[in-house]
Amino acid sequence: MEYKDYYHILGVSRDATQDKIKRAYRRLARKYHPDISKETDAETKFKDVGEAYEVLSDPEKRAAYDKFGANWQAGQDFKPPPNWDAGFEFSGAGYTEAAGGGFSDFFEELFGRSHYTGGGTRRTFRTQGENQHAKIVIRLQDAYLGSKQTITLTRPVVDENGHVTTKPHTLHVTIPKGIIEGQRIRLEGQGMPGTGGGKSGDLYLEIAFAEDPLFHAEKRDIYLTLPVTPWEVALGATVTVPTLGGNVELKIPAGSQGGSKLRLKGRGLCSATQTGDQYVTLRIVVPKPRTKEQKKLYQEMARLMPINPRENMGV
Amino acid sequence: MPQNLTLLTGTVLDEEMICNLRDLCGLCNVSAETIHEMIDEGLLRPRGSGPQQWCFTAVEIRRTQTALRLQRDLRINLPGCALVLDLLEELEELRRLNRCR
Numbered sequence: 001m002e003y004k005d006y007y008h009i010l011g012v013s014r015d016a017t018q019d020k021i022k023r024a025y026r027r028l029a030r031k032y033h034p035d036i037s038k039e040t041d042a043e044t045k046f047k048d049v050g051e052a053y054e055v056l057s058d059p060e061k062r063a064a065y066d067k068f069g070a071n072w073q074a075g076q077d078f079k080p081p082p083n084w085d086a087g088f089e090f091s092g093a094g095y096t097e098a099a100g101g102g103f104s105d106f107f108e109e110l111f112g113r114s115h116y117t118g119g120g121t122r123r124t125f126r127t128q129g130e131n132q133h134a135k136i137v138i139r140l141q142d143a144y145l146g147s148k149q150t151i152t153l154t155r156p157v158v159d160e161n162g163h164v165t166t167k168p169h170t171l172h173v174t175i176p177k178g179i180i181e182g183q184r185i186r187l188e189g190q191g192m193p194g195t196g197g198g199k200s201g202d203l204y205l206e207i208a209f210a211e212d213p214l215f216h217a218e219k220r221d222i223y224l225t226l227p228v229t230p231w232e233v234a235l236g237a238t239v240t241v242p243t244l245g246g247n248v249e250l251k252i253p254a255g256s257q258g259g260s261k262l263r264l265k266g267r268g269l270c271s272a273t274q275t276g277d278q279y280v281t282l283r284i285v286v287p288k289p290r291t292k293e294q295k296k297l298y299q300e301m302a303r304l305m306p307i308n309p310r311e312n313m314g315v
Numbered sequence: 316m317p318q319n320l321t322l323l324t325g326t327v328l329d330e331e332m333i334c335n336l337r338d339l340c341g342l343c344n345v346s347a348e349t350i351h352e353m354i355d356e357g358l359l360r361p362r363g364s365g366p367q368q369w370c371f372t373a374v375e376i377r378r379t380q381t382a383l384r385l386q387r388d389l390r391i392n393l394p395g396c397a398l399v400l401d402l403l404e405e406l407e408e409l410r411r412l413n414r415c416r
Contacts, residue, residue, distance in 0.1 A: 029389055035403070036403065131343075171323055173322070176324075183329055185326070186325050186326045186342075202342070218415070223415075
């Protein structure tokens with residue numbers, strides 16, 4: 001088990017006042033809140049900050065924690081000395097609401113485990129479990145075709161004594177064809193367990209797309225930049241274009257320009273009822289003249305097809 | 316573990332999903348009063364003229380759930396939540412435009 005430096009997590013010194021600790025916690029909680037932060041490990045950091053505050057905001061827990069002094073380093077292998085907590089009493093203190101997600105092994109070794117029945121009162125409520133939220137990153141192809149994904153979440157589990165531990169929880173989930181970024185899948189009853197016979201909460205999986213080397217998605221539409229030659233756009237051509245569903249033939253009309261956008265209808269992310277298209281943006285690749293003959297050809301073009309592409313700039 | 320082998324199929328909260336006030340309360344585990352307060356604050360904008368006719372979309376479900384978490388975790392009041400949600404949406408849109416560039 002690793003030692004956790006709660007002062008370091010909150011970025012405060014060991015002699016920080018309770019006020020300073022509170023302010024540091026509020027600031028970091030805002031910064032790492034999973035709904036606000038885009039950092040990939042925001043959720044872990046948010047939990048760490050909550051756990052650190054749980055200990056340091058409570059004078060009793062803080063005093064007990066301080067008994068370890070500054071000799072421990074974060075990450076160092078840790079085993080509390082026997083009877084380290086003699087003279088401290090935590091059981092009545094209860095746990096704040098931030099405790100909902102379960103704390104680290106380090107915390108539980110020191111302060112015991114949080115109880116779902118919580119906060120000193122022993123009344124048992126029949127409450128529905130909390131909804132859980134997670135993000136999953138899938139490939140565009142998996143959204144286009146539909147797929148099955150295996151995901152692992154850390155899930156608080158209540159044992160027979162009402163103690164909470166975290167366990168990895170693996171789920172196999174159907175990703176329906178035509179799901180798009182930001183949409184959520186609701187898995188009923190797969191969230192946190194309820195208490196007193198209350199039903200479990202739901203699990204919401206939010207879809208994000210992994211970066212793709214060729215395509216990018218805007219809602220249901222797929223965008224691709226297609227390199228073409230000057231003669232393909234000038235004279236018109238039929239070219240092969242990759243789509244998420246495989247290669248298709250696309251007719252480039254004669255006289256197209258670089259930046260022109262062509263639409264492949266129905267080649268985007270289509271669900272059972274909604275359709276999307278693929279947009280192909282042309283990017284002209286100009287061959288470098290390498291030989292005398294090739295240079296001459298460009299000169300010939302300049303002579304036969306004089307053009308001022310900057311005309312509308314007044315230059 | 317055998318339970319891990321079960322293939323789960325959920326409901327997609329897509330463009331077509333529409334729910335009424337009672338569904339929204341059930342999905343978010345809140346009372347109708349809470350939803351009324353969120354509507355009064357402009358945090359939710361359901362279609363329909365009155366509570367009986369109100370229609371909520373997936374966007375409203377998400378906004379409700381996020382607002383509840385912001386209230387619980389950061390102690391933000393409702394007007395604050397409405398502001399945070401609007402700003403988050405704007406930020407998301409700007410990030411999207413930036414990616415396209």
